[in-house]
Amino acid sequence: MDTTNCFHCGNEIIKNNEVIFDDKQFCCNGCKTVYEIFSQNDLTCYYDFQASPGATPQDIQGKYDFLDNEEIVSKLLEFQENSTHIVSLYIPHIHCSSCIWILENLQKLQQGIVTSQVNFPEKKVRITFNPEQTSLKKIVEMLCSIGYEPYISLENFDEGKKKVDRTLIYKIGVAFFCFGNIMLLSFPEYFEVEEFWINQYRGFFRWLIFGLSLPTFIYSASGYYVSAWKSIKSGLLNIDIPIALGIVVMFIRSTVDIVFDYGQGFFDSMAGLIFFMLLGKLFQIKTYDFLSFERDYKSYFPIAVTKVLPDGNEEAVQVYDIQKGDRLLIRNQELIPVDGILISEKASIDYSFVTGEAVPIEKKSGDKLFAGGKQLGKVIEMEVLFSVSQSYLTQLWSNDVFQKKVEQQHKTITDKISRYFTPALLLLAFASFFYWIFIDVTTAFNVFTAILIVACPCALALTAPFxxxxxxxxxxxxxxxxxxxxxxxxxxxxxxxxxxxxxxxxTNEKTSITYEGNELNDFEFKLLKNVLRGSNHPLSRRLYDFIPNQEKMEVSSFEEIIGKGIFAAIEGNTIKLGSSQFLKTMTENTHKKTKVHVEINGIYKGSYVFNNQYxxxxxxxxxxxxxxxxxxxxxxxxxxxxxxxxxxxxxxxxxxxxxxxxxxxxxxxxxxxxxxxxxxxxxxxxxxxxxxxxxxxxxxxxxxxxxxxxxxxxxxxxxxxxxxxxxxxxKNAMKTIYMSFGISLLYNVVGLSYAVTGNLSPLVAAIIMPLSTVTIVGFVTIMSNFFANKK
The missing domain is CATH 3.40.50.1000 (HAD superfamily/HAD-like)
Known part of the structure; x- marks a missing residue:
């Protein structure tokens, strides 16, 4: 039958059964509808990044009705405030630059979506939306309508996001099985055994080897063909093009050898090549996974939070020691490290850390507080609902809102080299092939394949990030x-x-602090202690520790002006603490020392003098x-x-x-x-x-x-x-990167010099290629640790 491909999803469609819209052919009404949605919203450049990048939308009628239940929705949301909700959805179909582009422009498709960010490696999109204009159910249904159905499982939502893709493992297994058996069946020809049985069964053995090579060629190496084809269609030349070309050339040449009885071909080399390259890719992935694991779960920030003990005393504890049910004290400007319930009467929370919006949200006793908010004003107490998630704090800290736009020198170097690497490699490979074809056909094919394989810049690309x-x-x-x-x-x-x-x-340790001025009575000490309890300024913390424990009092108002001082009210009494300019007293002219001045109910009392301990x-x-x-x-x-x-x-x-x-x-x-x-x-x-x-x-x-x-x-x-x-x-880390660049380029130069002269077989090239990656990783690990231990 005459077939063509769907403009949206790329699936084959039978002629006369296609749906035509806007002079384009689609396999079904679903794909046509998605194109229509993109067209109406001026998003058709989705198709410019990659041809046929979409998926056929599935019929989901009634499937997501459970998202009408607010209790269920609240479990799925990361953040939930009046006009801002944030949700992270796992979307299995994310696979290319078109996916990233469309999923980061969702605000054009649905009113109420504020921003959307894609995490490509984890196939997740983080959506911030206004619940007054849209709902999670509408967003999910919209995603389904454009072919990006999210995976939502209430029982194992977390596990769903962490589904393990074992495709690479299966491909390596198939390649290893075929490679081992092809090598075994090739032994008689390796040793040129000319006895009766090998002459009689040589043809059978060769065709058996051909059959064993097919799963490796078609299945195990499929990733290289797909990547190379997508690269060619997008007008770019990535490193998978010469690798795919080398594999195809070896397969065709070996098949021709068997068909015309020129020899046994290179099926053993081809299977070995694919096996070792996939092994190198697995090593690279495991390397990145290891670094990601270290980053997300072991790099605990040295952040402490004040825990209120059952006897009323307070102690500073590391954030990862916080447990559900603990009571925390959050001072002015402190981050709320965990989700919890507000115990204090009221609070003002700045969620700019999470949302980018700096408008404080007022909370009252019993309201839920979300991790990442910053407390503004007087000290509050809260009860912990969940233990801390360090990876969540990392995510907040690395929010794009706070990133500085700077040029990456090492990335610029890598990009420059990569841009010219593949065209130069292809040119060298074809030039060498045409040179050797007039001398020795077998050597020409060997040289061509070896050049394409040995000069892989994987090590070059890996050196800086690793x-x-x-x-x-x-x-x-x-x-x-x-x-x-x-x-x-x-x-x-x-x-x-x-x-x-x-x-x-x-240092914030207790140092010599003296008081100058009118003597304070017990009640005034109590006022001071309770005001200082809410401040995070280094001088406030030292003075708070210096003043003896006092009975707790309710602070009715609290304002801390950064760089100046504090103004607070307790039970009708006003307290001002801070610099002489803030209190408008000039007592500092004669003795220029670090001081915190005290004013109670409009009357200047005196100052605490700090003898700074450096x-x-x-x-x-x-x-x-x-x-x-x-x-x-x-x-x-x-x-x-x-x-x-x-x-x-x-x-x-x-x-x-x-x-x-x-x-x-x-x-x-x-x-x-x-x-x-x-x-x-x-x-x-x-x-x-x-x-x-x-x-x-x-x-x-x-x-x-x-x-x-x-x-x-x-x-x-x-x-x-x-x-x-x-x-x-x-500085030494950057030196290590440039040394690694040098080693990687030297490896390519030496490898190519052997390949061009015909002294390097494709199989040896396939083994050397992942070994170069191991060498680079080993080198940077040794050098990083050497410089780290150098005194």
């Missing part, structure tokens, strides 16, 4: 947690380092860093400690005092305008703007739950003295 992934893992094990691999490259480029003073180069590793660290970097210290305090710092720090360190948060940001911007590549190290609370402005922003984490989306990395405070080591390690 090196950086391994570096992230090693840094994470040393309590330096980076947002992504790109930060490593940015660290290596840094030439200027800016430090915040309070809470960064000073981190013990500070002098050695700055001395080490000063050899290679421009160093700056920015402080919101007055310059009372300038002389102390001038004695402690290297002479070329720039000290700048009385800096408000916006002035710190402007200062970093001015450095960048002068061509500096700046890293900012701060406490993540007062320095959010400066951290976001800098090329690399690192937040120091002590024992508070300040988790800033603005930072590119979180450094455990105990590792402060190792900053110089981390900077050197980042």
């Amino acid at each position: 090196t950086l992934g391994n570096v992230l893992r090693i840094l994470g094990s040393r309590k330096f947690y980076l947002k992504n691999a790109l930060v490593v490259e940015q660290l290596a480029k840094v030439d200027s380092i800016v430090f915040d003073k309070t809470g960064t180069i000073t 981190r013990k590793e500070l002098e050695v660290l700055f001395e080490d860093l000063a050899k290679k970097y421009n160093l700056y210290v920015l402080s919101g305090d007055n310059d009372g400690e300038r002389r102390i710092l001038e004695k402690m720090l290297p002479a070329n360190t720039t000290l700048v005092f009385n800096q408000k948060p916006e002035q710190k940001l402007a200062y970093i911007n001015s450095l960048q305008q002068n061509g500096k590549n700046v890293m900012m190290i701060g406490d993540g609370l007062n320095d959010a703007g400066a951290l976001a402005q800098s090329n690399v922003g690192i937040s120091i984490s002590e024992n508070v739950n300040v988790f800033s989306p603005a930072c590119d990395g979180i450094l455990d405070a105990t590792q402060f003295g190792k900053i110089a080591f981390f900077m050197r390690y980042a």
